[in-house]
Amino acid sequence: MSGPEYLVEMRGIVKKFPNVVANDNVSFTLRPGEVHALLGENGAGKSTLMNILYGIYRPDAGEIWVYGKKVDIRGPRDALALGIGMVHQQFKLIPVHTVAENVILGLREQGFVINERKINNELTQLIQRYGWTISPNSRVWQLSAGEKQQVELLKALYRKVRILILDEPTSVLTPQETVALFQTLRKMASQGLGVVLITHKLEEVFSVADRVTVMRAGRNVATKNVKETNIEELVELMIGRPLLKISSTRSLDTSKPVLEASGLVVLGDKGLEAVRNVSFKLYRGEILGIAGVSGNGQTELLEAIAGLRKIMRGKVLLDGVDITNRHPQKIIDAGVSYIPAEVLRYSAPEMTVAENLVLKAYRNHLFANSLMIRWRDVNRKAEELVKAFRIVTPTITNKVANLSGGNIQRLVLARELGTLPNTKVILAAYPTRGLDIASTEQIHQELVKRAEQGVAVLLVSEELEELMALSDRIMVMYRGEIVGVLRRGEYDVEEIGLMMTGVKRAEVSA
Amino acid sequence: MMLKLEKRGQFSRKFSAAVTVIFVAASFLVAGLIFEILGVRAVDVIARLFEVYLSERTLLEAALRGLPLGFAALGLTVAFKMNFWNIGAEGQIYLGMVAATGVVLLHAYYGLVPDFLVLPLMVVLSFLAGGLYCALPAFLKAKLGVNEILPTLMLNYVAYHFVNYLIHGPWRDPKGFGFPLSIVFPPYARLDTVLGHTAYIGVPAAFIIAGLLYGFIMYTPAGFEMRVLGQNYEAARYAGVRIGRTLLLGSLIAGGLAGLGGLTIVAGILGRMRPPSAYVGYGYTAIIIAFLAALNPWLAVPAAVFFGGLLVAGDVIQATLNLPFPAIQILQATIFLMIILGEFFKRYRLRVVI
Numbered sequence: 082m083s084g085p086e087y088l089v090e091m092r093g094i095v096k097k098f099p100n101v102v103a104n105d106n107v108s109f110t111l112r113p114g115e116v117h118a119l120l121g122e123n124g125a126g127k128s129t130l131m132n133i134l135y136g137i138y139r140p141d142a143g144e145i146w147v148y149g150k151k152v153d154i155r156g157p158r159d160a161l162a163l164g165i166g167m168v169h170q171q172f173k174l175i176p177v178h179t180v181a182e183n184v185i186l187g188l189r190e191q192g193f194v195i196n197e198r199k200i201n202n203e204l205t206q207l208i209q210r211y212g213w214t215i216s217p218n219s220r221v222w223q224l225s226a227g228e229k230q231q232v233e234l235l236k237a238l239y240r241k242v243r244i245l246i247l248d249e250p251t252s253v254l255t256p257q258e259t260v261a262l263f264q265t266l267r268k269m270a271s272q273g274l275g276v277v278l279i280t281h282k283l284e285e286v287f288s289v290a291d292r293v294t295v296m297r298a299g300r301n302v303a304t305k306n307v308k309e310t311n312i313e314e315l316v317e318l319m320i321g322r323p324l325l326k327i328s329s330t331r332s333l334d335t336s337k338p339v340l341e342a343s344g345l346v347v348l349g350d351k352g353l354e355a356v357r358n359v360s361f362k363l364y365r366g367e368i369l370g371i372a373g374v375s376g377n378g379q380t381e382l383l384e385a386i387a388g389l390r391k392i393m394r395g396k397v398l399l400d401g402v403d404i405t406n407r408h409p410q411k412i413i414d415a416g417v418s419y420i421p422a423e424v425l426r427y428s429a430p431e432m433t434v435a436e437n438l439v440l441k442a443y444r445n446h447l448f449a450n451s452l453m454i455r456w457r458d459v460n461r462k463a464e465e466l467v468k469a470f471r472i473v474t475p476t477i478t479n480k481v482a483n484l485s486g487g488n489i490q491r492l493v494l495a496r497e498l499g500t501l502p503n504t505k506v507i508l509a510a511y512p513t514r515g516l517d518i519a520s521t522e523q524i525h526q527e528l529v530k531r532a533e534q535g536v537a538v539l540l541v542s543e544e545l546e547e548l549m550a551l552s553d554r555i556m557v558m559y560r561g562e563i564v565g566v567l568r569r570g571e572y573d574v575e576e577i578g579l580m581m582t583g584v585k586r587a588e589v590s591a
Numbered sequence: 592m593m594l595k596l597e598k599r600g601q602f603s604r605k606f607s608a609a610v611t612v613i614f615v616a617a618s619f620l621v622a623g624l625i626f627e628i629l630g631v632r633a634v635d636v637i638a639r640l641f642e643v644y645l646s647e648r649t650l651l652e653a654a655l656r657g658l659p660l661g662f663a664a665l666g667l668t669v670a671f672k673m674n675f676w677n678i679g680a681e682g683q684i685y686l687g688m689v690a691a692t693g694v695v696l697l698h699a700y701y702g703l704v705p706d707f708l709v710l711p712l713m714v715v716l717s718f719l720a721g722g723l724y725c726a727l728p729a730f731l732k733a734k735l736g737v738n739e740i741l742p743t744l745m746l747n748y749v750a751y752h753f754v755n756y757l758i759h760g761p762w763r764d765p766k767g768f769g770f771p772l773s774i775v776f777p778p779y780a781r782l783d784t785v786l787g788h789t790a791y792i793g794v795p796a797a798f799i800i801a802g803l804l805y806g807f808i809m810y811t812p813a814g815f816e817m818r819v820l821g822q823n824y825e826a827a828r829y830a831g832v833r834i835g836r837t838l839l840l841g842s843l844i845a846g847g848l849a850g851l852g853g854l855t856i857v858a859g860i861l862g863r864m865r866p867p868s869a870y871v872g873y874g875y876t877a878i879i880i881a882f883l884a885a886l887n888p889w890l891a892v893p894a895a896v897f898f899g900g901l902l903v904a905g906d907v908i909q910a911t912l913n914l915p916f917p918a919i920q921i922l923q924a925t926i927f928l929m930i931i932l933g934e935f936f937k938r939y940r941l942r943v944v945i
């Protein structure tokens with residue numbers, strides 16, 4: 082196969098936003114047949130660089146060459162016409178439409194004749210070729226995150242892209258889905274496509290990528306062949322120091338639970354029971370991990386405790402007080418903070434960083450009297466939190482929509498961990514999703530610190546390493562039920578993995 | 592060659608304001624073209640319009656005619672900010688007129704309170720009448736999840752016929768030779784007797800309300816809740832916002848201000864109640880104004896004066912250029928369409944593809 086050496090060559094790309102230089106003279110190349118990982122801290126400029134390649138932003142300076150020709154990409158249409166496809170950090174699907182409708186959306190105007198039967202056949206073939214589970218006729222709102230991802234890939238494949246950009250595709254995937262995705266990516270690469278994979282997970286670089294480019298503060302600091310580097314070197318390149326190990330010395334007081342759930346039954350979006358008869362006790366200073374493939378009722382469980390989803394049967398007690406189905410405001414005031422799985426779903430994107438930071442605390446006497454919000458106090462707190470949680474934003478009056486994905490996550494963490502007084506329970510769903518390694522480390526330490534101070538943490542995660550490092554106990558959820566509970570010291574990856582597929586543990590203790 | 596639409600990325604406030612100005616200017620061109628087709632020199636029409644804002648007498652008149660529009664639009668800035676699509680300012684204006692007139696009639700026949708209390712009572716009751724009329728669909732939305740657009744729209748017709756019934760029936764002036772007119776309001780029930788001209792009290796009042804609304808929206812917890820609710824319903828729930836309560840309060844303010852607009856019609860402009868056909872459409876014009884002002888209460892007041900000027904110009908043009916009044920409605924409608932187009936082009940750009 083002969084052709085130009087590079088599918089894509091970006092030279093000297095500069096992109097400025099008000100008060101931010103998101104890309105500062107960045108160069109980047111993509112070869113045919115390679116998976117090229119793009120690493121870097123939150124706000125380093127990865128998404129911006131790829132959004133430029135996909136035509137969402139226009140660079141202030143620099144050149145883009147595709148297939149050896151200089152091009153001017155003025156919008157996603159130009160990009161698609163050049164065979165460039167992108168799967169965004171946040172999915173851009175229309176929930177009420179079917180998979181097929183989402184795939185053909187935008188094609189109609191391009192003069193394609195829509196033949197539904199033919200399209201469905203083609204889609205079904207593609208789905209089978211990659212061993213996926215979706216059907217062209219399912220509605221998008223019914224799909225899990227992994228399945229939505231498949232729809233996005235399907236969109237790209239159907240448009241016959243030769244250059245595929247994936248922005249943090251695995252942050253919402255289960256480990257199995259990730260493995261499947263990587264097989265797909267390798268398959269695509271072997272057919273000569275170039276794949277750009279933005280990620281924060283270093284293992285992924287080594288399991289799927291051929292080359293890796295590291296970005297830092299808007300510049301590209303290095304491009305390496307994956308075979309010629311190692312984790313330590315990449316960490317050093319990214320954050321300039323090695324990672325710390327988590328350690329905690331805390332003692333549990335198991336005399337009285339802080340949070341006690343008994344026999345909870347909660348319905349999911351599809352109207353089926355998503356949580357079935359779940360009971361557990363959470364003690365002061367304890368981190369209780371919930372393991373499970375996402376979509377097995379974990380999110381619904383947390384939403385129900387937070388008062389955002391109706392509990393059909395069962396009871397939740399907080400310090401002995403019944404908070405079942407209370408108004409979310411009452412539950413917040415009672416000391417429950419909640420880090421949700423989909424942070425954007427629970428943010429006000431057109432409002433400022435400061436406003437989003439006090440989204441829950443605006444009534445609190447720290448920030449308001451009975452009449453007015455004291456914005457001066459809010460702003461002071463916001464400045465403090467922006468520093469403490471290293472939220473990359475030019476000012477606290479910046480719109481949240483302008484933040485990078487990881488920085489929105491940092492903001493939510495800052496809000497839940499930094500603005501609510503007398504927190505007793507932290508409900509944390511995938512708290513480190515989308516965070517770079519340094520921030521992940523920081524959040525882990527923060528959760529441990531809170532536990533040491535006596536706060537009880539309910540931690541939902543798909544990463545067993547994270548769960549095993551932090552939790553005092555791990556319960557495994559499968560199809561809405563708790564299939565077993567393990568204590569620190571009994572953790573065993575294989576066993577937990579098995580339980581996640583529904584195999585019950587012989588001795589169940591909760 | 593083909594034209595294609597493409598979504599724009601971000602846009603700044605400056606860009607947004609510039610687009611609005613350009614499109615309002617363009618609406619004059621389009622309307623001008625229509626005038627030319629009607630056989631009138633567009634330059635004349637537009638000149639007449641701008642003259643309205645240049646002489647003190649007509650500018651006062653413009654401010655006066657703009658008052659009901661302005662109050663209703665002020666209310667709409669609140670409603671729309673919390674994503675409550677109140678199309679019912681029209682009906683809420685009518686209810687405000689009914690309440691104000693009701694107070695006057697009751698007082699005239701039964702003498703309930705000292706004269707100097709009549710005007711304050713009219714203010715309070717017209718606010719409440721409009722507010723409750725708007726809170727009704729908000730209640731339906733909060734309790735039953737009924738979308739507000741149809742109920743608020745339908746209630747306009749109910750209110751229209753209610754006013755019509757009153758003015759042709761029980762509220763008709765018995766000494767009025769059978770004309771559908773109420774009695775003339777006594778001086779203590781009229782806004783123009785306070786400071787000599789209704790605009791002298793109305794415009795400052797509108798600015799004060801704009802300031803209060805701005806403060807309310809930006810500085811109070813309740814205003815914050817409305818903004819969050821308007822941004823993202825899920826986020827509001829998550830933040831612990833009492834959504835039903837917020838909807839009710841916001842709609843009460845929105846409808847109440849429209850009700851005050853109704854008060855300015857009967858107690859300021861007309862000095863009595865007339866059949867609704869005399870002021871039909873104010874509530875819809877207020878929607879245009881709220882959008883022209885980009886939901887900013889400060890801008891809503893000047894925008895309302897601008898539209899009041901259009902109404903005055905309509906009379907002038909009718910008299911001097913021999914054009915029917917609907918001609919001025921053409922101008923209004925073009926401005927509205929152009930604002931909508933402008934909003935569209937803020938989000939999309941046109942591209943020529945060869």
Ligand SMILES: Nc1ncnc2c1ncn2[C@@H]1O[C@H](COP(=O)(O)OP(=O)(O)OP(=O)(O)O)[C@@H](O)[C@H]1O
Nearest residue numbers: 098103123124125126127128129483485486487488
């Ligand atoms: N539309 C925008 N307007 C203003 N600033 C922006 C915009 N998009 C990005 N930025 C800023 O540019 C910088 C780079 O953002 P970018 O989204 O490229 O980061 P990233 O490397 O993808 O980070 P993450 O890992 O958190 O997704 C950030 O400081 C961000 O706040």
Ligand SMILES: [Mg+2]
Nearest residue numbers: 128170485486
């Ligand atoms: Mg990003």
